Every structure is written in structure tokens, then in C-alpha cells.
């Protein structure tokens with residue numbers, strides 16, 4: 052799994068960090084950031100829920116071969 056956050060779209064709503072706090076956090080400016088080492092989602096099934104919850108669809112989750 053690979054997670055992309057489009058920081059040009061992110062409005063800092065924080066829904067991603069609420070939905071999947073083991074993967075997403077918010078930086079000092081309130082914008083979404085991935086926790087270190089969680090760029091692949093860490094197997095957390097809530098990652099897709101976080102992507103759905105984002106009001107501006109800034110989160111893209113894609114499957115990777117490995």
C-alpha cells in the first residue's frame with residue numbers, strides 16, 4: 052500500500068488523523084502528515100477510511116505489488 056497526501060488540497064481538517072491515528076498526524080500548521088515509517092500504511096485497515104473521510108479527497112491510497 053502506498054499513501055499520498057496532496058498538500059495543495061489539504062485544508063487541515065484533521066479527519067485523517069482522527070480516523071487512522073496510527074498512520075496520520077498533523078504538522079505544526081495543522082496539515083496532514085504521515086507518521087515516520089508509515090508511508091505504506093503499516094497494514095492499518097483504517098487508512099482507507101481516512102481517505103474516505105477527507106473532505107477534499109487529498110488522500111490517495113494505491114496498492115503496490117510488494
Ligand code: SF4
Pocket residue numbers: 056060061062063064065066067068081082083104105106107108109110
Ligand atoms: S482529512 Fe484531508 S484535509 Fe483533513 S488533514 Fe487529512 S488530508 Fe488534510
